[in-house]
Amino acid sequence: MGTVHARSLDPLPMQGPDLGVQVDDVDMVEVEPESKQEVLENKDVVVQRVHIDGLGRTKEDILGYEIAEVFAAKNLIDVMKKSHDARAKLLRLGIFRQVEVVIDTSQGNDALPNGLDVTFEVTELRRMTGSYNTMVGNNEGSMVLGLKLPNFLGRAEKFTFQFSYGTKETSYGLSFFKPQPGNFDRNFSVNLYKVTGQFPWSSLRETDRGVSTEFNFPVWRTNHTLKWEGVWRELACLARTASFAVREESGHSLKSSLSHAMVIDTRNSAILPRKGALLKINQELAGYSGGDVSFLKEDFEIQLNRRLFWDSVLSASLWGGMLLPIGDNPTCIADRFYLGGPTSVRGFSMYSIGPQSEGDYLGGEAYWAGGVHLYTPLPFRPGRGGFGDLFRTHFFLNAGNLCNLNYGEGPRAHLQKLAECIRWSYGAGIVLRLGNIARLELNYCIPMGVQSGDRICDGVQFGAGIRFL
Numbered sequence: 354m355g356t357v358h359a360r361s362l363d364p365l366p367m368q369g370p371d372l373g374v375q376v377d378d379v380d381m382v383e384v385e386p387e388s389k390q391e392v393l394e395n396k397d398v399v400v401q402r403v404h405i406d407g408l409g410r411t412k413e414d415i416l417g418y419e420i421a422e423v424f425a426a427k428n429l430i431d432v433m434k435k436s437h438d439a440r441a442k443l444l445r446l447g448i449f450r451q452v453e454v455v456i457d458t459s460q461g462n463d464a465l466p467n468g469l470d471v472t473f474e475v476t477e478l479r480r481m482t483g484s485y486n487t488m489v490g491n492n493e494g495s496m497v498l499g500l501k502l503p504n505f506l507g508r509a510e511k512f513t514f515q516f517s518y519g520t521k522e523t524s525y526g527l528s529f530f531k532p533q534p535g536n537f538d539r540n541f542s543v544n545l546y547k548v549t550g551q552f553p554w555s556s557l558r559e560t561d562r563g564v565s566t567e568f569n570f571p572v573w574r575t576n577h578t579l580k581w582e583g584v585w586r587e588l589a590c591l592a593r594t595a596s597f598a599v600r601e602e603s604g605h606s607l608k609s610s611l612s613h614a615m616v617i618d619t620r621n622s623a624i625l626p627r628k629g630a631l632l633k634i635n636q637e638l639a640g641y642s643g644g645d646v647s648f649l650k651e652d653f654e655i656q657l658n659r660r661l662f663w664d665s666v667l668s669a670s671l672w673g674g675m676l677l678p679i680g681d682n683p684t685c686i687a688d689r690f691y692l693g694g695p696t697s698v699r700g701f702s703m704y705s706i707g708p709q710s711e712g713d714y715l716g717g718e719a720y721w722a723g724g725v726h727l728y729t730p731l732p733f734r735p736g737r738g739g740f741g742d743l744f745r746t747h748f749f750l751n752a753g754n755l756c757n758l759n760y761g762e763g764p765r766a767h768l769q770k771l772a773e774c775i776r777w778s779y780g781a782g783i784v785l786r787l788g789n790i791a792r793l794e795l796n797y798c799i800p801m802g803v804q805s806g807d808r809i810c811d812g813v814q815f816g817a818g819i820r821f822l
Contacts, residue, residue: 400424400432401459401468407475411448412507418535419443423471432456436471443473445537447511448504451476478503495519508534522549522560539570554704556595556713557602559687560587578614581642583607586687596711602686608646610639620658624792625728625745625784627666631656639688640679647679648688665729666745672697673721675758689716692755693776695814697722699751700778700798702808707755709806721771722753728784745784747796752777776802 403420405413419442426432436454443452452475459468484499495517502512511530517523526546533539544567549560563584570577586606590599613636620629633654640647652674659667678684691704691714698706707717728745756770782796800809 396428396467398427398429398432398467398469399465400426400471401463401465402470404470404472405475406472407477409477410480410507411477411504415446415508415534416443419446420471420473429456429469432469432471436473440473442537443475446504446509446532448478448509449475450478480504495522509537521551524548536571538576540568542567542569551591552704553591554691554702554714555686555716556591556599557686558589558591560589561585562587574617574619576616576618578612578616580612580614581610582612583609583643588687596713598710598715599686599713606646606685606687607644608639608688609642609644610637610646611642612637620656624790625666625786626656626658626668627660628658630658645682646685646688647682648684649677649679650688651675652690663729665727668726668728669724670726671721671723672753674719676718677758684718686715689718690720690755691716692720692722692753693808695794695796697751698753698776698778699749699780699796699814700800700810701776702810705808706753706776708757712806717755718758719771720753720755722751724749724751731783743786745786747782747784747794749781749796750777750779752802774802774804776800776804776807 400423403423405416405420408416420439423432423435423439426435433456436456440452440454443449452473455472455474457470457472459465459470480502482501482503484497484501486497487494496519498516498518500514504510505512509532513528513530514526516525524547526544526548528542528544530542531540533541544565546564547560547562549558551558561584563582565580565582565584568579584607586608588603588606590603615632615634617632618629620626620631631654635650635652637648637650639650652672654670654672656668656670661667674690676684676689691707692698693701693706694703704714704716706714707720708715727748729748731744731746752775754771754773754775759766759770778798778800780796780798782794785793787793796814797812798810798814799812800807803809
């Protein structure tokens with residue numbers, strides 16, 4: 354899988370099979386050897402036909418967009434490169450288990466002397482695929498059942514159903530995904546779901562039942578997502594010892610919101626980038642399309658990565674956000690920001706920074722966080738290309754703060770409040786990269802700037818990040 358086969362890689366005759374010259378008539382003259390790469394690059398060819406073998410329920414019109422560039426190839430090297438790119442596009446559709454490419458000389462009465470035929474041999478996914486697994490975490494065990502109907506209507510549509518039955522809660526989700534033919538990055542999806550989450554740091558349990566629609570599209574070097582979400586939320590206390598502030602938030606609410614997200618990502622990897630930058634900007638407006646919750650929410654993330662000497666990488670990141678209520682109603686605990694933990698400000702327990710009441714953390718309406726990270730190879734790594742490429746030593750310094758807004762004091766007072774009582778920490782650890790799917794971290798943290806009510810870790814903190822391809 355992943356191999357481009359060429360049945361004839363030798364230079365092709367330019368004037369047909371019969372040139373009127375016999376081998377015995379040619380004087381043997383010493384010629385400087387020419388590399389095979391150079392010969393193939395200088396050889397003009399024409400792609401006459403492209404075949405796709407193995408199609409069943411897939412419609413051919415959607416595949417024409419993905420293989421169109423192959424016809425523009427001018428030499429054999431270009432044909433191989435464009436065929437490889439077309440293969441990657443076909444696999445990205447998520448409807449084929451395997452795609453092989455075969456390049457051969459053209460056959461038939463209309464075959465040109467320098468004509469080529471390109472054949473994509475595909476193996477479609479089954480009409481229905483499934484998965485079953487168990488998960489243990491957060492003092493809960495659960496069974497997860499997933500069903501997927503890829504290529505449902507023959508044009509890369511996808512139905513997905515996931516059901517989770519746990520010892521404490523049950524959740525499900527049903528989604529439909531439809532890409533635009535010829536532009537996979539421009540797609541539309543509809544989701545119907547019920548999700549229950551437990552948040553012990555706030556003594557809160559939240560159950561969401563809702564429907565959402567998303568439209569994703571690229572604009573120049575940016576990727577945009579427009580989303581509408583309507584969700585019925587049920588908040589309840591997780592324990593009898595929940596604070597009065599959390600009990601006040603309990604009950605039902607209906608949120609209808611419009612949101613927009615813009616992403617610019619030039620990093621070479623989302624797990625352990627060595628270079629590039631990331632910019633995320635999110636806006637959410639709730640209340641104008643219905644519901645009893647009204648607010649404007651803005652947040653951003655910036656990350657810069659630069660390669661240094663000895664294969665080291667310096668990374669700097671900054672997050673920030675603000676939540677503004679619209680009308681007389683205060684913000685809801687389910688909509689506020691939370692800070693602290695191995696994925697934000699290391700050294701502090703999960704979401705244990707900011708306003709709290711009787712040990713329950715209530716979140717905040719404004720926050721900022723930043724960090725500087727240095728990733729270096731392990732000392733015993735002899736060089737590139739070995740097992741040591743999966744490991745990095747990690748040195749970091751991160752800081753942040755979270756607070757509520759006092760709307761009577763003005764913007765300057767808000768900024769001053771965010772600049773006071775800053776929590777920060779520093780430390781070192783080891784990062785393990787698991788392919789392009791996940792990264793695991795084990796860090797020794799030293800928290801500083803601790804305030805009354807903050808919960809800090811015992812020095813060693815474990816974190817994980819997962820990216821689904």
